[in-house]
Amino acid sequence: MDRRGxxxxxAIAATGALTAPRLSLAADNKTLRFIPQANLANLDPIWTTQxxxxxxxxxxxxxxxxxxxxxxxxxxxxxxxxxxxxxKTWTFKxxxxxxxxxxxxxxxxxAVASILRWMARDATMGGPIxxxxxxxxxxxxxxxRFRLNQPYPKMLFALGKSSTPSLFIMPERIAATDPFKxxxxxxxxxxxxxxxxxxxPGAKAIFEKFDGYxxxxxxxxxLSGGKxxxxxRIEWQIVPDVATAAAALQNGEVDWWETPSSDLVPLxxxxxxxxxDIADPLGNIGSFRINHLHPPFNDVRARxxxxxxxxxEDYMGAVVGSDQALWKTLPGFFTPDTPLYTENxxxxxxxxxxxxxxxxxxxxxxxxxxxxVLLVATDVGITKAQGDVTADLLKRIGVNVDYQxxxxxxxxxxxxxxxxxxxxxxxxxHTWHAGADCVNPAPYIALDASGDTAWFGWPKSxxxxxxxxxxxxxxxxxxxxVAIAELNKAAMDHVVYVPTGFFKGYQAWRKNxxxxxxxxxxVFWDVTKA
Amino acid sequence: xxxxxARRIVATIPVVLMVALFVFSLLYIAPGDPxxxxxxxxxxxxxxxxxRASLGLDRPFLVRFFDWFWHVLHGDLGTxxxxxxxxxxxxxxxxxxxxxxxxxxxxxSLSLAIPMGVIAAWKHGTWIDRAVMMTAVLGFSTPVFVIxxxxxxxxxLRLDWLPVQGFTSISEGLLxxxxxxxxxxxxxxxxxxxxxxxxxxxxxxDVLSQDxxxxxxxxxxxxxxxxxxxxxxxxxxxxxxxxxxxxxxxIGGAVVTESVFAIPGLGRLTVDAILRRDYPVIQGVxxxxxxxxxxxxxxxxxxYTLFDPRIRY
Numbered sequence: 001m002d003r004r005g006x007x008x009x010x011a012i013a014a015t016g017a018l019t020a021p022r023l024s025l026a027a028d029n030k031t032l033r034f035i036p037q038a039n040l041a042n043l044d045p046i047w048t049t050q051x052x053x054x055x056x057x058x059x060x061x062x063x064x065x066x067x068x069x070x071x072x073x074x075x076x077x078x079x080x081x082x083x084x085x086x087x088k089t090w091t092f093k094x095x096x097x098x099x100x101x102x103x104x105x106x107x108x109x110x111a112v113a114s115i116l117r118w119m120a121r122d123a124t125m126g127g128p129i130x131x132x133x134x135x136x137x138x139x140x141x142x143x144x145r146f147r148l149n150q151p152y153p154k155m156l157f158a159l160g161k162s163s164t165p166s167l168f169i170m171p172e173r174i175a176a177t178d179p180f181k182x183x184x185x186x187x188x189x190x191x192x193x194x195x196x197x198x199x200x201p202g203a204k205a206i207f208e209k210f211d212g213y214x215x216x217x218x219x220x221x222x223l224s225g226g227k228x229x230x231x232x233r234i235e236w237q238i239v240p241d242v243a244t245a246a247a248a249l250q251n252g253e254v255d256w257w258e259t260p261s262s263d264l265v266p267l268x269x270x271x272x273x274x275x276x277d278i279a280d281p282l283g284n285i286g287s288f289r290i291n292h293l294h295p296p297f298n299d300v301r302a303r304x305x306x307x308x309x310x311x312x313e314d315y316m317g318a319v320v321g322s323d324q325a326l327w328k329t330l331p332g333f334f335t336p337d338t339p340l341y342t343e344n345x346x347x348x349x350x351x352x353x354x355x356x357x358x359x360x361x362x363x364x365x366x367x368x369x370x371x372x373v374l375l376v377a378t379d380v381g382i383t384k385a386q387g388d389v390t391a392d393l394l395k396r397i398g399v400n401v402d403y404q405x406x407x408x409x410x411x412x413x414x415x416x417x418x419x420x421x422x423x424x425x426x427x428x429x430h431t432w433h434a435g436a437d438c439v440n441p442a443p444y445i446a447l448d449a450s451g452d453t454a455w456f457g458w459p460k461s462x463x464x465x466x467x468x469x470x471x472x473x474x475x476x477x478x479x480x481x482v483a484i485a486e487l488n489k490a491a492m493d494h495v496v497y498v499p500t501g502f503f504k505g506y507q508a509w510r511k512n513x514x515x516x517x518x519x520x521x522x523v524f525w526d527v528t529k530a
Numbered sequence: 531x532x533x534x535x536a537r538r539i540v541a542t543i544p545v546v547l548m549v550a551l552f553v554f555s556l557l558y559i560a561p562g563d564p565x566x567x568x569x570x571x572x573x574x575x576x577x578x579x580x581x582r583a584s585l586g587l588d589r590p591f592l593v594r595f596f597d598w599f600w601h602v603l604h605g606d607l608g609t610x611x612x613x614x615x616x617x618x619x620x621x622x623x624x625x626x627x628x629x630x631x632x633x634x635x636x637x638x639s640l641s642l643a644i645p646m647g648v649i650a651a652w653k654h655g656t657w658i659d660r661a662v663m664m665t666a667v668l669g670f671s672t673p674v675f676v677i678x679x680x681x682x683x684x685x686x687l688r689l690d691w692l693p694v695q696g697f698t699s700i701s702e703g704l705l706x707x708x709x710x711x712x713x714x715x716x717x718x719x720x721x722x723x724x725x726x727x728x729x730x731x732x733x734x735x736d737v738l739s740q741d742x743x744x745x746x747x748x749x750x751x752x753x754x755x756x757x758x759x760x761x762x763x764x765x766x767x768x769x770x771x772x773x774x775x776x777x778x779x780x781i782g783g784a785v786v787t788e789s790v791f792a793i794p795g796l797g798r799l800t801v802d803a804i805l806r807r808d809y810p811v812i813q814g815v816x817x818x819x820x821x822x823x824x825x826x827x828x829x830x831x832x833x834y835t836l837f838d839p840r841i842r843y
Binding site: 039041042047048049050051121123164178180181182184200201202203204237238239240241243244245247248250251253379406407408409410412413414415416431433445453455456 | 561562563564566567568569570571573574575576577578580581583584610612613614615620623624679682683686687690693694695696789790791792794798799801802805806807
């Protein structure tokens with residue numbers, strides 16, 4: 001290339017560089033760049049119960065029923081259903097025209113195979129249905145039927161539940177995968193296809209619009225209604241560092257950040273191009289999880305000592321800071337501002353904290369200064385904050401606390417150990433439960449008090465189990481409320497666990513993005529970008 | 531020379547083997563359970579147990595080790611527990627950002643640090659020397675992530691010249707490639723630059739006091755010729771040594787830098803894998819890093835012969 005040729009080529013290249021931003025701007029409003037709450041390391045919503053996987057799956061797979069913002073299950077893939085008067089026979093019919101991403105029609109056999117795989121892993125609702133089930137049969141291409149030997153009035157809620165594992169409908173060949181092994185094909189019938197070729201786990205996940213999707217005619221409302229996507233492409237960008245994520249949002253490199261750190265929210269609120277609002281109105285419930293198997297907390301008096309000494313204000317201040325809009329005290333187990341919320345039996349968590357009485361109760365329970373093992377996942381802000389407050393609380397009531405700073409992966413392993421605390425077991429760990437999972441007992445695994453088969457801590461109370469059963473049998477909302485009030489009191493009296501308060505989180509997005517709603521999961525339908 | 535290279539490459543095999551055994555043993559005794567992470571908070575203890583069994587994590591140590599090692603010998607680093615993707619595929623996806631970052635960092639660091647060290651030695655005791663040394667101390671003592679945040683704040687948020695995060699492949703154009711990498715490379719390179727500048731200065735000071743330098747000056751060789759042809763070449767052996775040793779620091783720094791700038795490289799892959807206890811990925815990446823480190827040091831040894839003909843293998 002001679003000098004003139006070089007100059008000419010350079011001029012063309014420079015012109016190209018100048019015009020490129022205009023071209024990309026035109027295409028830019030068809031691409032949504034989103035920072036999810038965590039890394040999307042896999043995409044099997046049955047194999048794993050991680051929320052981030054459920055959130056990605058909501059784009060790829062559709063559900064038979066979907067809850068709206070009143071937590072009512074609405075038909076989604078189903079056209080409708082028929083239930084027998086005794087709630088033992090449930091017949092469902094699929095909508096016509098449903099298609100998988102590979103072009104195959106969605107048939108009743110796909111739904112049946114998907115239900116069977118889900119049942120094998122869903123201990124809260126799928127498992128109980130399976131136990132009652134005589135048959136789950138294909139009637140015709142669009143119809144399938146449950147035949148149960150006991151009534152199950154909560155069937156629609158089970159099929160549409162948003163807590164993990166949710167029931168997603170996959171092609172029969174994929175749903176036939178062992179539920180304890182990962183699927184390798186991501187073919188659904190949801191509004192977006194997953195682009196596996198561009199997937200870099202830990203960095204990005206790409207979803208592309210599925211033109212064959214047939215949305216319902218109703219307006220979208222959480223997981224129900226017409227899921228209309230206004231983007232050709234949704235890019236999930238994994239940004240592990242919160243300061244970098246905040247900077248990227250301010251700089252316009254991403255459009256929407258699912259879980260901004262509460263520390264950075266004041267900074268984001270100052271930016272005129274960024275909108276900030278509560279993400280999930282159902283929030284979260286902090287948990288002081290107690291091991292019921294070993295002293296001192298195998299004695300209910302020791303558990304009550306914690307209940308009357310624990311200050312939820314202290315915990316919430318440590319978890320979310322001074323922003324009063326983000327938290328409230330919670331003298332109960334169920335999600336505030338939902339139909340079944342109750343404070344019945346919650347008195348021990350109200351009023352002045354009584355350290356003297358707590359010490360007395362501990363002494364009565366036979367506590368003699370043995371080390372109490374507190375597992376603290378220091379790599380997760382919420383558990384670290386709660387753990388620090390607990391260490392202080394335990395010292396105040398004269399407990400010899402053995403604070404074990406670990407990462408979440410290790411806490412996950414240690415909490416499964418039933419051995420004595422001195423032999424690798426534990427007495428206390430902290431976590432939190434999504435408010436969406438605490439609206440009723442069905443998805444609320446942490447409230448189960450069945451002993452050996454209960455969640456970590458293994459609480460055992462026949463009365464609690466009886467009240468859970470009463471809720472399942474309740475024929476209407478009024479009866480459900482009675483059952484839940486009694487359940488709340490029984491669980492409080494037994495101290496199944498101690499709630500440390502109710503807290504919410506923020507989400508943030510660029511102001512050229514509209515249609516972002518408050519929900520327990522990111523809702524991409526009806527979102528637009530100018 | 532060729533037989534020396536062959537012998538050194540053969541010698542890397544037991545080193546890499548030892549690393550493999552060490553890493554595998556360390557992961558085996560380390561606490562943590564990928565099955566519990568996969569199952570999530572809503573899963574029952576029985577589910578966690580079944581997942582552990584399906585992943586083969588309930589098998590004895592030796593069975594797992596030899597199974598893994600047998601596959602490694604066949605070029606198969608295994609499959610990620612979490613993504614179900616082959617580890618080699620995951621490494622291949624991440625190698626370009628890390629190699630790009632390290633290469634750019636090396637180019638930036640060497641092209642600035644060596645002249646800085648030479649000039650500091652030449653102007654020994656002057657304000658230039660002190661300024662260079664002060665910069666080196668600052669580079670040494672400031673953590674990489676602090677430098678990263680400050681650079682992102684100034685050049686991305688305030689001036690809006692460069693992006694905060696991400697990576698663009700060189701196949702999409704040199705300019706976008708450099709726009710994404712320049713801040714991380716500077717952040718990562720400052721420590722390296724400080725290290726090399728200090729060593730260059732110290733070695734040059736020593737060399738500049740040698741008789742042959744005085745002779746060169748007496749023969750009328752110009753200042754530039756003395757510094758860069760006579761002195762620097764003789765100071766090169768310690769400099770090259772420190773470049774090789776510093777490569778380990780560069781790998782460690784890349785882990786932090788990739789997290790701060792959200793670069794999808796091997797450093798982030800390692801951190802993610804460690805946090806999740808994705809054993810096959812951790813083992814694969816550590817093996818790769820150890821192999822590369824051994825090769826870099828072999829390269830350094832070979833470079834000695836280039837700078838000092840008295841060294842023969």
